[in-house]
Amino acid sequence: MAKDSLRLSDVLRCPQAPVNINTIDTGATPETPGGKGKTVKQFEPMAEELAELQEMLFARGRSNPEARRVLVILQGLDTAGKGGVVRHVFGLVDPQGIHHHSFKVPTDEELKHDFLWRVRKALPGPGMLGVFDRSHYEDVLVARVDKLVNEKVWRQRYDLINEFELELAANGYDIIKCFLHVSAEIQKERLKARLDNPAKYWKYNPSDLDTRSKWPDYMDAYNDLLSKCNPDIAPWYIIPSDHKWYRNWAVARILLETMRSMKLTWPPADFDVDQEKQRLSQA
DSSP: OOOTTSOHHHHSBOOSSSOOGGGSOTTOOTTOSSSHHHHHHTHHHHHHHHHHHHHHHHHHHHHOTTOOEEEEEEEOSTTSOHHHHHHHTGGGSOGGGEEEEEOOSOOHHHHTSOTTHHHHHTOOOTTOEEEEESOGGGGGTHHHHTTSSOHHHHHHHHHHHHHHHHHHHHTTEEEEEEEEEOOHHHHHHHHHHHHHOGGGGGGOOTHHHHHHTTHHHHHHHHHHHHHHSOOTTSOEEEEEOSSHHHHHHHHHHHHHHHHHHTTOOOOOOSSOHHHHHHHHHTO
16 A cells, blocks of 8 residues: 555655666556555545646646746657557646647657757746657757767767756656556557557557667667766656556656645636726726
């Protein structure tokens, strides 16, 4: 059973360097209130609280250009569940307060600029809850594994990313970085399920197998980025993702704990409330 006094964000916080994700159980379900059924039932009360906190965040952003904002970064290999988290977690709150961006292969225009240029353009505005499906970390993952740039270039990017996230934190961003950690065995099962079901063909990409063939290289790349870009101001959380229900619950729980810690309140009225009540009574 989960302990009320123990934050899941403390339990799943990425350890300090050196990190070895190969030793972390992808099928673990720490701090759940019980099995799948009991855990899924927690979504309803969590959804109510999350929705209220997100509305407070959004309300403050409407009148204050310097209002705080939240940025959730989702990273993980194919089938880890980035899309599932977006549907099941961020679908719990008002969509008008969500800024979702999915990073694909850089366009010709994006390649003309530094790797953070397109990321800055996609940042959530004041009062928004932003979600990055993949992120600037692709530029120390794919760029490294597929040798798109030389080693000196991608190694320099760790420091550039740390400086970038420090800048964001100083400017009102609360950053939550989630590595959705799935096993090779479960990934294979999920890829097979896509091939066995015509309704899931659209999810399958033959390049997924090319990526899978480089699994050890990606594990090494993740170990490095988790070790080098894990400051307290922008922490990584390692989310065991073999069980979809646990993955979704864990991300929702960490988001809720983070938003609670922000001590959000409703913005005060920028008009005379009593006067407006009087005017309304006479309307």
